[in-house]
Structures are given as C-alpha cells and as structure tokens.
Amino acid sequence: MKNKITLFSMLLGVAVAFTACKHSAENKQIDTSKIPVKGEIVAELTSPPLVPKPIGKRDAAKLKVSLEILELEGEMVDGVKYTYWTFGGSVPGQFIRARVGDEVDFLLKNHPDNKLPHNIDLHAVTGPGGGAESSLVAPGHEVSFSFKCLNPGLYVYHCATAPVGMHIANGMYGLILVEPEGGLAPVDKEYYVMQGDFYTEGSYGEQGLQAFDMNKAIKEEADYVVFNGNVNALVNDNALQAKVGETIRLFVGNGGPNLVSSFHVIGEIFDKVHVEGGDLINNNIQTTLIPAGGAAIVEFKVDVPGTLVMVDHSIFRAFNKGALGMLKVEGEENHQIYSGKIMEGIYLPEGGTIQHMPKMAKKKPIIAKTPDQSIADGKSVFARTCLACHQSEGQGIKGVFPPLAKSDFLNNNKEKAIDAVLFGLKGEITVNGEKYNSVMPGQSLTDQEVADVLNYVYNNWGNNKTFVTPINVRDRRAK
Ligand code: HEC
Ligand SMILES: [Cu+2]
Numbered sequence: 001m002k003n004k005i006t007l008f009s010m011l012l013g014v015a016v017a018f019t020a021c022k023h024s025a026e027n028k029q030i031d032t033s034k035i036p037v038k039g040e041i042v043a044e045l046t047s048p049p050l051v052p053k054p055i056g057k058r059d060a061a062k063l064k065v066s067l068e069i070l071e072l073e074g075e076m077v078d079g080v081k082y083t084y085w086t087f088g089g090s091v092p093g094q095f096i097r098a099r100v101g102d103e104v105d106f107l108l109k110n111h112p113d114n115k116l117p118h119n120i121d122l123h124a125v126t127g128p129g130g131g132a133e134s135s136l137v138a139p140g141h142e143v144s145f146s147f148k149c150l151n152p153g154l155y156v157y158h159c160a161t162a163p164v165g166m167h168i169a170n171g172m173y174g175l176i177l178v179e180p181e182g183g184l185a186p187v188d189k190e191y192y193v194m195q196g197d198f199y200t201e202g203s204y205g206e207q208g209l210q211a212f213d214m215n216k217a218i219k220e221e222a223d224y225v226v227f228n229g230n231v232n233a234l235v236n237d238n239a240l241q242a243k244v245g246e247t248i249r250l251f252v253g254n255g256g257p258n259l260v261s262s263f264h265v266i267g268e269i270f271d272k273v274h275v276e277g278g279d280l281i282n283n284n285i286q287t288t289l290i291p292a293g294g295a296a297i298v299e300f301k302v303d304v305p306g307t308l309v310m311v312d313h314s315i316f317r318a319f320n321k322g323a324l325g326m327l328k329v330e331g332e333e334n335h336q337i338y339s340g341k342i343m344e345g346i347y348l349p350e351g352g353t354i355q356h357m358p359k360m361a362k363k364k365p366i367i368a369k370t371p372d373q374s375i376a377d378g379k380s381v382f383a384r385t386c387l388a389c390h391q392s393e394g395q396g397i398k399g400v401f402p403p404l405a406k407s408d409f410l411n412n413n414k415e416k417a418i419d420a421v422l423f424g425l426k427g428e429i430t431v432n433g434e435k436y437n438s439v440m441p442g443q444s445l446t447d448q449e450v451a452d453v454l455n456y457v458y459n460n461w462g463n464n465k466t467f468v469t470p471i472n473v474r475d476r477r478a479k
Helices: 002-028 128-134 164-169 214-220 315-320 348-352 372-386 408-412 412-425 449-458 469-476
Strands: 040-042 062-077 081-088 098-100 103-110 141-148 153-158 173-179 189-200 226-227 240-243 247-256 261-265 270-274 281-286 289-292 294-301 307-313 324-330 425-431 434-440
Touching: 062 098, 062 226, 128 141, 153 247, 164 189, 164 240, 164 434, 173 189, 173 247, 189 240, 214 372, 226 324, 240 449, 247 289, 261 294, 281 289, 289 294, 307 315, 372 449, 408 412, 408 425, 408 449, 412 425, 412 449, 412 469
Parallel strands: 040 062, 062 103, 098 173, 189 247, 240 324
Antiparallel strands: 062 081, 103 141, 153 173, 189 226, 247 294, 261 289, 261 307, 270 281, 270 294, 307 324, 425 434
C-alpha cells in the first residue's frame, strides 16, 4: 500500500511539472511574425567601432537598408597592404540595427569598379540561404529582397559567394542587431568589435601588397588575427574611450573564416554576457567563447581609470598576430577597488616585435617522377587548390573564372601558366575569345606540386599535353 501511494504521488508530481513547463513556454511564445509594422524608416548604418542609435520604444516598422559592396586596398599593419572586400567600405561591414517585427527592405549594391560578384547571408533572416539565394549581384548591379525579423539577437552577416571561405577571409562580414520589444536596457557607451583571421602570402609583417593565400586558409594557418580588420584598428590613438563609472556594452562578432575567439578584456570582468548573442544571460564572466559566424554582447561597468586590453585569449594571436584592442578609461582613481597603477601599453613591447623561431630545413630532394605519376599526383593538387574556382572539369564559370579546358591562354603559353599558379594573375586577359578581368591568388605550392597540377590540367579536357618539369617551375620562380 505504501509503495502504491509513493508511485502515485510521483506520477502526479511528474504530470504537474510537465504542465507547468508547457505553460511557461507558451506564455513566452509570442508569434513575432504577426507583429504589425507602422511607417517606414531609413536605417542608420555605421562603420566600426560605432553603432547606430538604440531603437528604444519605437514600433516595428518597414526598415530600409542600403548596403554597398566595395573592394578596397587597405593597411593590415604598418607597410603591409591588403585588398579587402567590404560591406560599406569597412571591415567589419556597416552595423545594422533593427527590432523584432521590423520588415527589412534590403538593397545590396555592387560597385561598378569591383571585380567580383557577391551576395549576402544574414543569420538574422528566416529564409533560404539567409538571403544569399536572392542577392547574388555582379559588379555594377543592385538587387533587393525583404525579410521580417522574427528572432531578437545579435547576428553575423557575411558574403556567401563561391569560394565562400575566400570572400569571408577578405573581410566580407558584419553584424546585424535585432533588439527585443522595448529595446535593450540603456547603457552609457556602446561599441562594435569584430574579430577575423587573415591569410597572406608573406608572413606577419612582410611588407608590400600581400595577396590572399588559399592554401594557408585551408590549413587554418592565419598570419593575422585582428579586431576590426587590421592590427592597429583599436590601439593607441584608435582606442575605444570611456569614463570611470560608465557602463559599456560591446557588440562582439567573429567573422572567422576559421578561428574561434576566446574573447577577454584584461583587467575587467563581464557583469553580463548575452551568450552567443541570444536571450541567455550569464553573469560574472572572464572569457567568453565566440564561434566563427557567431557573436556575443558583453556588458561591464568601468570602475577605475587605465587602459583595458581586449584580446583573443588564445594568446599568441593577441601578441603576435594582432588580436589586441584597447579601451581607455579616464577618471578618478579608486584605491579601494585597485590600489596600484595600471600601466599603459604594458603588453605592447612584446606585441611590437615578431619573434622568429628557427626554421626547419624544408628542402625536399627532387625525385624524378614519371609523366603518368606526375599527372596522377596533380589530380589531387587540382582538387585541393584549383577546383573551387575553375570547377571539376576545368570548365570555369562564365564571366568570373576562365576555363582551363581547351584554354588557348593555357595551351599557347606554358610560362604564363606556371606564373599564374606561382604568383597569381590579375588584369584583363582573353581566354577563348571571352574577356576576364579578375584576380587569381598565387598558390603556395612546391615546384613539384605546380608541375604536377599543370601536367594534370594539360593532359585532360582536350588540352595539348604540354609537359612541365619541377625545373621549369624553379626557373620561373627565380625570375
Ligand atoms: C580563388 C579562385 C582561383 C583559384 C583557387 C585558382 N584560380 Fe586560376 N584563375 C582565377 C581567375 C579569377 C583567373 C583570371 C585572372 C584574370 O582575370 O586576370 C584565373 C586564371 C588562370 C589561368 C589563365 C587563364 C586560363 O583560363 O587559362 C590559369 C592557367 C589558371 N588560372 C590556372 C589555375 C590553376 C592550375 C590553379 C590551381 C593550382 C588555379 N588556377 C587556382 C581564379 C582562381
Ligand atoms: Cu563576396
């Protein structure tokens, strides 16, 4: 009898708990797709580290967003140039601020001076490709689509044009904030910070215009890991500013393409973290993880003056690859909270120098391969390094990537073909009567791999069976 009662009360308990759960979930669920819109607003867009004004208590509206894609040369670090692909002329792209229920009319413009087609995938969109499917746009064209913001949160947007990794690696990402009904709680200062990893032909600090390196990107061997597009974006004169006693909100994103950020502010504790940019709030956090293609909102009050240093706490990235920013706090000392002196730039001397490790002997002996062996080995090099752009049968993509199949350019000129793979190729070229004016990044391959991949290409798809040796490649490389 006693057993029966216990079992019965247990079952009852489970049933009560179950209905309670269901109830609270129902109470929370408002159908945001039904929120009516009133009027039309032109969205304020800002370049980092600034964010647009808070939405406050306004009603949901039709929000007009107009974003222009610009391919621009910029500076990665002193003396190092890089060609960035941007949403609105900055890396990260312009910040978009909306509220739940807004209907966003999105206009994407691709500047006529740009070389490549692009599109946009906004993680805030409920719909195919996050908008990517409706937004592919060639240089000198514009496209529009619209979406309703159903879920509040901080979301990443990025380009999703093939090769996707390359477009993201060149800086094509940014943040869109969808505020909840009634807006986020007011704070004194808000800033926009976004991490990204970059892959260049030269190693960190190597001077001059540095081309994107697809191979390093595939291997996830970043030369630069930075906040807001370059090493100096948030340091010294570019530091973020605040006053003692202010509450700070950082909208922090991670564009990737590859690396996860362990976001940390040296000398602060986050009072609040909107974990992964969603509703969940965690308190008293030292380091928050921001996935590639993800975001977080961190909030803290600054209590003492000094320079707070923002880092990716995968710490070699901070001191040797650029993932370091500053927030300068001015105001009265408070010796009760912190007795000593916070020294400005205490971590910088290390950051300024590049520390070299002894290089391992890298030269491999050249072993003569048979032509058949070279062609066979070239197949996998092609799949790994060329296929994403020139396509599986070397057919290319009309107007964007020239064909390697039956290519007169390739078949008439062995040296130019070798040079294209070694050093990249840009400017106008004509292949089988079609003009191309785009950029091929140089590939970091060994002499043998270059010979193999070209032998594979020359011995397939109707090409003229030209044969390339590693010695031919070495001679071109020496030029
Ligand atoms: C990121 C995209 C990309 C990758 C990867 C790439 N290419 Fe290219 N390639 C291009 C573009 C774009 C052009 C045209 C450049 C221009 O307009 O000046 C081109 C041009 C060429 C040309 C000369 C034009 C022709 O069609 O004959 C050759 C040869 C070539 N690539 C071979 C290769 C080989 C071999 C690989 C791999 C080792 C490779 N490419 C990897 C984008 C790429
Ligand atoms: Cu793009």
